[in-house]
Amino acid sequence: MTTERASRDRARIVDVARAASVSRQTVSNAVNQPHKVAPDTLERVRREIARLGFRPSRAARTLRQERAGAWGLELNSLGVGRLGSILDVFLVHLTSDSRHHDSHVVPFTAADNGDPIPAYEDMLASRIADGFVLTDTRHGDPRPGWLRANGVPFASFGRIWDDPTEANWVDVDGAAGVEAGVRHLVDAGFDRVGFLGWPVGSPVGDDRRLGWARATAELGVVHPDWHATSAQGLADAAAAVAPLIDAVGRGGAVVCASDVLAVGAWQVLVERGWTVGVDFALVGFDDTDLAASLQLTSLRQPLASVADQVLHLLGSWGTEPPSPHGLLLTPELVIRASSSPAGDRNTERGTT
Amino acid sequence: MTTERASRDRARIVDVARAASVSRQTVSNAVNQPHKVAPDTLERVRREIARLGFRPSRAARTLRQERAGAWGLELNSLGVGRLGSILDVFLVHLTSDSRHHDSHVVPFTAADNGDPIPAYEDMLASRIADGFVLTDTRHGDPRPGWLRANGVPFASFGRIWDDPTEANWVDVDGAAGVEAGVRHLVDAGFDRVGFLGWPVGSPVGDDRRLGWARATAELGVVHPDWHATSAQGLADAAAAVAPLIDAVGRGGAVVCASDVLAVGAWQVLVERGWTVGVDFALVGFDDTDLAASLQLTSLRQPLASVADQVLHLLGSWGTEPPSPHGLLLTPELVIRASSSPAGDRNTERGTT
Numbered sequence: 001m002t003t004e005r006a007s008r009d010r011a012r013i014v015d016v017a018r019a020a021s022v023s024r025q026t027v028s029n030a031v032n033q034p035h036k037v038a039p040d041t042l043e044r045v046r047r048e049i050a051r052l053g054f055r056p057s058r059a060a061r062t063l064r065q066e067r068a069g070a071w072g073l074e075l076n077s078l079g080v081g082r083l084g085s086i087l088d089v090f091l092v093h094l095t096s097d098s099r100h101h102d103s104h105v106v107p108f109t110a111a112d113n114g115d116p117i118p119a120y121e122d123m124l125a126s127r128i129a130d131g132f133v134l135t136d137t138r139h140g141d142p143r144p145g146w147l148r149a150n151g152v153p154f155a156s157f158g159r160i161w162d163d164p165t166e167a168n169w170v171d172v173d174g175a176a177g178v179e180a181g182v183r184h185l186v187d188a189g190f191d192r193v194g195f196l197g198w199p200v201g202s203p204v205g206d207d208r209r210l211g212w213a214r215a216t217a218e219l220g221v222v223h224p225d226w227h228a229t230s231a232q233g234l235a236d237a238a239a240a241v242a243p244l245i246d247a248v249g250r251g252g253a254v255v256c257a258s259d260v261l262a263v264g265a266w267q268v269l270v271e272r273g274w275t276v277g278v279d280f281a282l283v284g285f286d287d288t289d290l291a292a293s294l295q296l297t298s299l300r301q302p303l304a305s306v307a308d309q310v311l312h313l314l315g316s317w318g319t320e321p322p323s324p325h326g327l328l329l330t331p332e333l334v335i336r337a338s339s340s341p342a343g344d345r346n347t348e349r350g351t352t
Numbered sequence: 353m354t355t356e357r358a359s360r361d362r363a364r365i366v367d368v369a370r371a372a373s374v375s376r377q378t379v380s381n382a383v384n385q386p387h388k389v390a391p392d393t394l395e396r397v398r399r400e401i402a403r404l405g406f407r408p409s410r411a412a413r414t415l416r417q418e419r420a421g422a423w424g425l426e427l428n429s430l431g432v433g434r435l436g437s438i439l440d441v442f443l444v445h446l447t448s449d450s451r452h453h454d455s456h457v458v459p460f461t462a463a464d465n466g467d468p469i470p471a472y473e474d475m476l477a478s479r480i481a482d483g484f485v486l487t488d489t490r491h492g493d494p495r496p497g498w499l500r501a502n503g504v505p506f507a508s509f510g511r512i513w514d515d516p517t518e519a520n521w522v523d524v525d526g527a528a529g530v531e532a533g534v535r536h537l538v539d540a541g542f543d544r545v546g547f548l549g550w551p552v553g554s555p556v557g558d559d560r561r562l563g564w565a566r567a568t569a570e571l572g573v574v575h576p577d578w579h580a581t582s583a584q585g586l587a588d589a590a591a592a593v594a595p596l597i598d599a600v601g602r603g604g605a606v607v608c609a610s611d612v613l614a615v616g617a618w619q620v621l622v623e624r625g626w627t628v629g630v631d632f633a634l635v636g637f638d639d640t641d642l643a644a645s646l647q648l649t650s651l652r653q654p655l656a657s658v659a660d661q662v663l664h665l666l667g668s669w670g671t672e673p674p675s676p677h678g679l680l681l682t683p684e685l686v687i688r689a690s691s692s693p694a695g696d697r698n699t700e701r702g703t704t
Binding site for chain 1: 407422427437440443444447448451456457458459460461477478480585586587612619622623645646647
């Protein structure tokens with residue numbers, strides 16, 4: 001039965017037509033425009049469709065509807081498969097969810113990362129995709145404006161940083177996440193809190209730094225010089241964080257813009273012989289497997305919800321009135337031993 | 353110009369027909385069966401195709417050829433996005449390469465990881481994919497036999513472990529890679545070499561362990577008890593490797609079945625205050641970003657070649673005589689500080 005359905009002999013429209021003694025057009029109407037078919041004929045055709053296991057080809061539907069039924073997703077070779085990247089997990093959620101939205105996701109790459117538009121054009125012109133999911137939005141990003149100008153459906157995981165009027169995005173509130181991390185540290189007795197971030201100019205990194213500045217101000221534990229920046233790599237992070245750890249001192253803490261940066265800090269502490277979570281506390285961001293492995297407190301992005309909302313935006317493109325603003329989701333603080341005094345070490349997880 | 357090409361007003365077959373004063377069928381023939389068109393007509397049609405920027409729709413070609421032009425790739429939620437996984441990088445190569453093979457890659461997930469076949473059936477029945485790229489092949493894998501029995505094109509990154517007659521795969525020679533790692537360590541003066549692997553029963557892990565046993569036997573440095581196993585996680589690896597490091601002793605080395613396992617061992621060494629690469633050497637496998645970040649010597653899988661060969665196997669399905677055996681590629685040993693005496697530390701990379 002299983003074998004029969006998948007074989008190259010699977011039922012064609014002509015088999016259904018013959019079995020139901022109707023024309024191919026009637027079978028087509030029964031599938032696509034059932035109101036045009038007389039009730040008893042419709043029932044007979046549907047019975048044969050079920051009996052023969054006929055499924056209308058997506059290619060045929062595509063041609064009729066002029067739709068590919070697919071959303072393109074640019075895999076930036078600089079973004080996917082990199083240490084601590086969450087886009088891999090996002091892609092799994094997006095792929096899995098897309099079937100519930102009667103679509104699928106087609107990844108593609110741009111030949112030139114500096115000029116991605118031709119790759120988007122090509123996906124549209126060859127009708128492989130009807131629209132796009134954007135990730136890695138950034139300052140000077142040419143994609144949202146080009147897609148909007150050409151009436152191409154899109155939805156973004158990440159704010160459209162250069163255009164406050166563009167609301168077709170879902171993002172995670174990094175500032176609020178870092179704020180929650182700072183509050184948790186102060187509550188846990190680590191009231192001297194520094195921040196290790198990415199170099200200024202990355203909108204995601206700048207947003208996370210803002211959360212640290214806001215929380216320390218609100219809690220009255222401001223030390224404006226206690227921050228440092230590093231590229232996204234363990235060795236860079238270790239070098240950048242060492243003077244910051246010196247400044248904050250034993251008994252303090254550092255919140256990091258990513259788990260990778262936090263692991264760099266973790267290395268420095270271990271090499272000094274300090275017990276992480278007792279002598280010094282750390283909070284990462286993204287809750288990657290790296291964080292779970294090292295018992296690192298981290299902020300988890302709700303990637304399943306992001307995927308679902310992005311697909312909803314795409315599915316309702318042009319049919320619902322556009323939302324006046326984007327959707328900002330709150331990350332979840334996952335508390336582990338790296339920020340937890342000895343007594344709380346059994347708590348694998350907590351929420352702000 | 354750019355905008356024009358991608359706009360919804362892009363040229364249709366009817367526009368070309370009108371401009372060239374021919375029928376739509378002639379335009380179609382000019383694209384698909386040019387030998388049927390008179391030379392001067394063909395030239396006229398082609399000129400209009402170029403002038404108007406007409407591109408035949410993939411959906412239309414699909415319907416005519418009964419092909420989706422796409423290969424499905426199951427994203428096992430257990431495999432992608434996990435610490436140290438190389439499948440993310442493989443997907444980028446596959447996606448990028450597929451355009452040169454006039455196809456694209458459509459990821460999908462199975463609702464039930466224990467019974468993936470219905471998801472494959474569904475991809476075929478809805479004609480989203482014409483065939484599949486398999487990854488994560490394993491003992492008891494139902495997929496190759498099912499695909500073969502149903503005449504569905506496939507090619508595998510990973511040996512078809514249960515069926516030695518099945519040659520439609522490309523894989524990386526893990527045993528040869530580990531052997532190269534052991535030889536390098538012995539050459540570098542670390543002649544007491546243990547192995548940290550995955551629990552017995554994983555075909556990939558067992559293959560890598562075999563390389564260690566073979567190399568130590570050939571080099572006359574056999575210590576049959578110097579091996580341990582661990583699940584793929586830092587904490588597990590650290591716990592499993594500690595007694596192995598004790599047994600091998602200062603001045604020795606451990607080759608690991610993955611970078612993640614090697615990082616677990618690296619942690620143990622750092623906590624003991626040993627200098628990695630001087631007091632004790634480590635070699636990982638997969639050359640992930642984790643390895644590069646920690647200056648860990650590792651074996652790099654040639655993922656771009658694997659992707660290219662897999663697409664070649666798929667593209668030649670049914671047209672070339674099947675190869676009598678699969679294709680085993682050799683990984684490259686990337687030498688870094690974790691296995692290099694002080695003098696060689698500037699060498700970022702070397703090859704066996």
